[in-house]
Amino acid sequence: MTQPAAFPPDDAAPLRARVVRADRGALLVVPDDDLGAAAHRVDLPRDGLLPLPDGTRVPPTVGDVVDVRRGSLWQASAVHERRSSLVRDSAGRTSLEQVVAANVDVVLVVEHLDPEPDLGRVERLLTLAWRSGARPVVVLTKADLVPDPDGMAAQVAQVAIGVDVHAVSVLDGAGLDPVRALLAPGVALVAVGPSGAGKSSLVNALAGREVMATGGSRADGRGRHTTTHRELVPLAGGAVLVDTPGVRGVGMVAEAGALATTFADVAGFAERCRFADCAHQVEPGCAVREAVENGDLPERRLTSWRRLAREAAYQARRSDARLAAAERSRWKRVTREYHRGLRGPGAPRP
Numbered sequence: 001m002t003q004p005a006a007f008p009p010d011d012a013a014p015l016r017a018r019v020v021r022a023d024r025g026a027l028l029v030v031p032d033d034d035l036g037a038a039a040h041r042v043d044l045p046r047d048g049l050l051p052l053p054d055g056t057r058v059p060p061t062v063g064d065v066v067d068v069r070r071g072s073l074w075q076a077s078a079v080h081e082r083r084s085s086l087v088r089d090s091a092g093r094t095s096l097e098q099v100v101a102a103n104v105d106v107v108l109v110v111e112h113l114d115p116e117p118d119l120g121r122v123e124r125l126l127t128l129a130w131r132s133g134a135r136p137v138v139v140l141t142k143a144d145l146v147p148d149p150d151g152m153a154a155q156v157a158q159v160a161i162g163v164d165v166h167a168v169s170v171l172d173g174a175g176l177d178p179v180r181a182l183l184a185p186g187v188a189l190v191a192v193g194p195s196g197a198g199k200s201s202l203v204n205a206l207a208g209r210e211v212m213a214t215g216g217s218r219a220d221g222r223g224r225h226t227t228t229h230r231e232l233v234p235l236a237g238g239a240v241l242v243d244t245p246g247v248r249g250v251g252m253v254a255e256a257g258a259l260a261t262t263f264a265d266v267a268g269f270a271e272r273c274r275f276a277d278c279a280h281q282v283e284p285g286c287a288v289r290e291a292v293e294n295g296d297l298p299e300r301r302l303t304s305w306r307r308l309a310r311e312a313a314y315q316a317r318r319s320d321a322r323l324a325a326a327e328r329s330r331w332k333r334v335t336r337e338y339h340r341g342l343r344g345p346g347a348p349r350p
């Protein structure tokens with residue numbers, strides 16, 4: 001990749017750059033004040049981590065604002081505070097969470113209308129989106145393949161409380177205008193959803209040109225991921241969008257507030273339960289179960305809430321256990337250093 005002499009400047013002041021793509025040892029970045037510019041490669045420290053303002057070292061992710069300096073090579077040296085981070089559960093070596101995208105304003109929860117939308121998946125992705133600090137918007141794709149896209153959108157809207165739901169087709173352009181209305185200059189979006197939902201097709205429609213490869217027809221309706229890495233794409237009008245590969249299962253990341261926002265209906269009834277810590281199972285005076293019995297709350301909402309709440313609780317325990325282990329090893333180290341200090345700097349080991 002070519003490196004114009006002016007990028008980054010060859011002096012002490014770091015350049016603010018936006019991460020377009022994060023790979024193991026290197027980043028692709030663009031100048032933060034010119035997101036449509038050609039991307040450049042910068043190296044990462046050997047451990048692949050960069051410090052946040054509070055000193056924590058994290059793997060930089062797509063959408064991050066990083067400081068880039070010129071040494072013998074172009075090097076990323078720090079990550080700026082993230083104003084939002086879309087986090088998913090990960091079985092990663094160094095962390096239980098993966099930041100899918102940082103500094104996004106809008107999370108597009110992309111789900112197909114054909115095959116039928118999976119409401120549980122929409123609820124799960126909405127919860128991740130609410131937790132991120134960005135605003136979720138649901139985009140239902142392939143409206144051209146179903147007879148009543150608006151009726152289906154209305155059904156999905158019932159599980160997407162407080163969220164705009166748009167049925168769109170990239171084939172005939174139906175429904176795209178309200179999505180385009182989100183694309184103000186400087187706005188960053190991320191598209192999440194299952195493989196084959198049409199995320200990359202939507203990105204291309206919004207960009208007005210073929211920026212991402214899209215999948216061919218899939219005889220079995222599943223399997224092959226067309227997009228294989230996350231990437232920040234400049235759209236028409238100065239907005240940017242992170243396209244992501246569809247993921248089969250997205251684990252929950254514990255966060256009660258986000259769950260209560262996604263399930264504002266359940267949370268509303270729960271305020272009237274007799275016990276503040278009611279699990280809406282067998283407790284007497286449970287207003288949530290009563291609402292289900294009266295038909296005021298669809299039963300699948302309660303089932304769905306239970307499933308995600310259980311998962312979030314499991315996650316919380318897992319991350320507590322990990323924190324406790326980290327704390328123990330920190331104390332071991334501190335104690336060791338303390339004893340070493342008592343022996344004096346040059347003292348021989350016993």
Ligand SMILES: Nc1nc2c(ncn2[C@@H]2O[C@H](COP(=O)(O)OP(=O)(O)OP(=O)(O)O)[C@@H](O)[C@H]2O)c(=O)[nH]1
Pocket residue numbers: 141142143144145168169170171193194195196197198199200201202213214215216217218224225226227228244245246247
């Ligand atoms: N009929 C119809 N087909 C669509 C529409 N949007 C996408 N498709 C088709 O759906 C298939 C999958 O589209 P992609 O955009 O590659 O899906 P994706 O979500 O990016 O998938 P991954 O990259 O694997 O996560 C392709 O064959 C598209 O042509 C639409 O609005 N209408």
Ligand SMILES: [Mg+2]
Pocket residue numbers: 199200201212213214226227243244245246
């Ligand atoms: Mg794709």
Ligand SMILES: [Zn+2]
Pocket residue numbers: 270273274278279280281283285286287288289
């Ligand atoms: Zn209850």
